[in-house]
Amino acid sequence: MAKEFKKIGILTSGGDAPGMNAAVRAVTRYAIRRGMEVYGIYEGYKGLIDGGDGVKKLAPQDVANIIEKGGTILYSARCLEFKEEAGLKRAVDVCHQIGIDGIIAIGGDGTFRGASDLCKRGIPCIGIPGTIDNDITCTDDSIGYDTAMNTVVEAVDRLRDTCESHARCNVVEVMGRNAGYIALETSIAVGATAVVVKEDLNYKEEAVFEKIRAGRAAGKRNFIVIVAEGVENYSEGLAARIQEQTGVETKFARLAHIVRGGSPSLSDRLLAARMGIAAVDFLLEGRENVFVCERDGKMVATDIQKAIVIDKMYKSGFTPSVKYPEKELAAYSPAEVEDMKAFCAMREQEVKELLAISENISNY
Numbered sequence: 001m002a003k004e005f006k007k008i009g010i011l012t013s014g015g016d017a018p019g020m021n022a023a024v025r026a027v028t029r030y031a032i033r034r035g036m037e038v039y040g041i042y043e044g045y046k047g048l049i050d051g052g053d054g055v056k057k058l059a060p061q062d063v064a065n066i067i068e069k070g071g072t073i074l075y076s077a078r079c080l081e082f083k084e085e086a087g088l089k090r091a092v093d094v095c096h097q098i099g100i101d102g103i104i105a106i107g108g109d110g111t112f113r114g115a116s117d118l119c120k121r122g123i124p125c126i127g128i129p130g131t132i133d134n135d136i137t138c139t140d141d142s143i144g145y146d147t148a149m150n151t152v153v154e155a156v157d158r159l160r161d162t163c164e165s166h167a168r169c170n171v172v173e174v175m176g177r178n179a180g181y182i183a184l185e186t187s188i189a190v191g192a193t194a195v196v197v198k199e200d201l202n203y204k205e206e207a208v209f210e211k212i213r214a215g216r217a218a219g220k221r222n223f224i225v226i227v228a229e230g231v232e233n234y235s236e237g238l239a240a241r242i243q244e245q246t247g248v249e250t251k252f253a254r255l256a257h258i259v260r261g262g263s264p265s266l267s268d269r270l271l272a273a274r275m276g277i278a279a280v281d282f283l284l285e286g287r288e289n290v291f292v293c294e295r296d297g298k299m300v301a302t303d304i305q306k307a308i309v310i311d312k313m314y315k316s317g318f319t320p321s322v323k324y325p326e327k328e329l330a331a332y333s334p335a336e337v338e339d340m341k342a343f344c345a346m347r348e349q350e351v352k353e354l355l356a357i358s359e360n361i362s363n364y
Ligand code: F6P
Pocket: 015, 108, 131, 132, 133, 175, 176, 177, 229, 260
């Protein structure tokens, strides 16, 4: 049912991602156009707890010249206080004091959990996925992912130049938290010899050594191996073992936060604009406790709680610390559970296909 909003808040929370500013701009401009006042909440949920200067009214010109900027002009933080009842209560009080009657929260799964907690306390919220990891199972794409991958590709292309000159191998660790998407897609784009991700349960280190030995025997000078950071405490040791087992001199590089910065790509700017507008529309349609997902090119609203359960179902398949959500699934009908399982199977298939592409074209 359509709903009216007078003042909405916008925040960015969790790890920043290129394109967050483009989303802030889209939400602010479109919401003002639809007759609302927009308040920027600074440093994520912390700004909402602090109140005062933590929350400021935004005019359309306040979001001018930010579409091309990396980081987030609203700043970001991971706020532990917001996980406590007292912090949440304080945030709700600040909303009431200012008259904020809806919030759009840009970030990853932690941000959505916060949004959901606010919804349960009477403040309608809509999430927008902004994370380089692309690890939110229900959406095909998240803001920042494309830019981060382009940054990885640029960095690895440079590493390859020097590897070729010196006949070396370079193991490159890329971010992605528990998800291997950045590693998988960039490994294909840079023509890596091998990729190591948590999702690949059949991975064998010896197969990597063998490929490098065979490549070197055939005259190949450079080798790139991409490792997802989710494979914990692994990449640096792998570099040492490759050198030891193959005789190819091997360097190690961890790209870390370098891939979180920089100007967003065209694709991320477009996604941010589309998701920003969809989030405001969903709010006005009376939706809440949902986040914007891109599915087959369309913007759809997905229930946050359900998405969290689907995330757990999918990630429990390859992350020992994530337990299969048996109990949570009891809240859904058998047909819904089947749909959720089918969704996870689709993601598993996607990963298998990416692994196969990488493998099929990596032989020297
Ligand atoms: O979620 C984005 C991300 O960059 C992950 O890829 C990474 O594991 C994490 O955040 C790093 O967090 P922090 O910036 O707090 O070190």
